[in-house]
Amino acid sequence: MEKIKCLIIGGGPAGYTAAIYASRAGLNPVLYEGMEPGGQLTTTTIVENFPGFPEGVDANQLMGDMRAQAVRFGADIRRGTITSVDFSGKPLRLVVDDGNEIEAQAVIIATGAAARYLGLPSERKFRGMGVSACATCDGFFYRKKVVAVVGGGDTACEEATYLANICSKVYMIVRRDVFRASVAMQERVKNTPNIEILWNCNTREVLGDESGVTGARLERKDGKVFDIDIDGFFLAIGHHPNSDVFKAFIDTDENGYIITQGKSTKTNVEGVFAAGDVQDPSFRQAITAAASGCKAALEVEKFLMSN
Ligand code: NDP
Numbered sequence: 001m002e003k004i005k006c007l008i009i010g011g012g013p014a015g016y017t018a019a020i021y022a023s024r025a026g027l028n029p030v031l032y033e034g035m036e037p038g039g040q041l042t043t044t045t046i047v048e049n050f051p052g053f054p055e056g057v058d059a060n061q062l063m064g065d066m067r068a069q070a071v072r073f074g075a076d077i078r079r080g081t082i083t084s085v086d087f088s089g090k091p092l093r094l095v096v097d098d099g100n101e102i103e104a105q106a107v108i109i110a111t112g113a114a115a116r117y118l119g120l121p122s123e124r125k126f127r128g129m130g131v132s133a134c135a136t137c138d139g140f141f142y143r144k145k146v147v148a149v150v151g152g153g154d155t156a157c158e159e160a161t162y163l164a165n166i167c168s169k170v171y172m173i174v175r176r177d178v179f180r181a182s183v184a185m186q187e188r189v190k191n192t193p194n195i196e197i198l199w200n201c202n203t204r205e206v207l208g209d210e211s212g213v214t215g216a217r218l219e220r221k222d223g224k225v226f227d228i229d230i231d232g233f234f235l236a237i238g239h240h241p242n243s244d245v246f247k248a249f250i251d252t253d254e255n256g257y258i259i260t261q262g263k264s265t266k267t268n269v270e271g272v273f274a275a276g277d278v279q280d281p282s283f284r285q286a287i288t289a290a291a292s293g294c295k296a297a298l299e300v301e302k303f304l305m306s307n
């Protein structure tokens with residue numbers, strides 16, 4: 001049984017930032033970075049909205065640098081995924097996929113969320129080459145171009161209106177004949193002249209060549225199959241927070257996002273904190289994740305001093 005003062009779970013902006021602060025505070029943090037070191041950001045290319053990089057920064061470089069910064073101050077960063085937890089008492093107990101058993105005084109959950117994709121092979125093929133699940137991250141690359149947004153929820157409507165400011169035209173591909181989004185968001189979409197809604201449509205295939213996405217083949221509910229010409233294909237069909245392994249002990253909302261208390265990163269279990277997208281259904285930005293990782297580490301420091 002390994003005894004750890006501060007365990008951080010997740011290798012994205014929230015986890016690495018928590019590790020930078022916790023290591024500088026002398027908490028000797030151990031961070032397990034899971035299956036996808038660097039987190040969701042590594043599925044994109046250039047990050048242009050992270051402050052401090054006037055020319056933009058390669059996403060993998062940014063995450064690699066955050067990681068290196070944490071290591072520089074002594075964070076122990078390891079490959080590995082937490083497979084089970086027992087938060088019923090003190091110390092907090094966790095098991096890693098390599099069999100390592102841990103007793104931790106404090107835990108920061110920063111496991112992120114994964115964007116949902118349709119699951120089409122062509123969608124996978126063009127990921128990062130015109131297929132994206134983040135309009136705020138990648139929309140800028142489609143200035144004056146034609147794009148499509150899949151989905152009919154608040155995220156899809158928000159992303160479509162955001163893209164409509166940048167792109168010449170935005171198609172919304174909606175699988176039913178109604179939106180799921182709130183009325184206010186629906187109105188905003190309907191009042192945006194360069195958004196065309198394709199109701200009752202599902203995507204059969206993302207079309208493209210070596211330059212990236214060139215179109216999409218859609219099938220309408222009445223059986224009609226047709227192609228649209230597009231340069232970008234944005235998914236907005238929801239996210240899945242990576243909270244499943246903690247659910248027996250940690251309170252989540254109806255979509256699986258960990259519930260934190262007010263402005264704090266505290267969960268319902270004393271000594272367990274949550275940061276980043278796993279507790280944030282609204283903002284989902286690298287900068288907001290990093291900020292909450294900082295908050296979590298400061299709260300752990302305070303918690304450990306008083307316990
Ligand atoms: P939602 O689950 O609300 O919506 C997902 C949308 O994607 C639905 O229209 C759904 O269709 C569609 N969809 C799901 N799977 C598929 C598929 N395989 N093929 C095609 N379409 C599919 O997710 P959101 O991310 O939009 O929102 C999540 C939560 O965050 C919600 O509670 C939302 O209100 C909130 N939110 C609030 C915002 C705000 O207030 N500004 C902004 C963004 C999100 P169907 O309706 O047919 O199921």
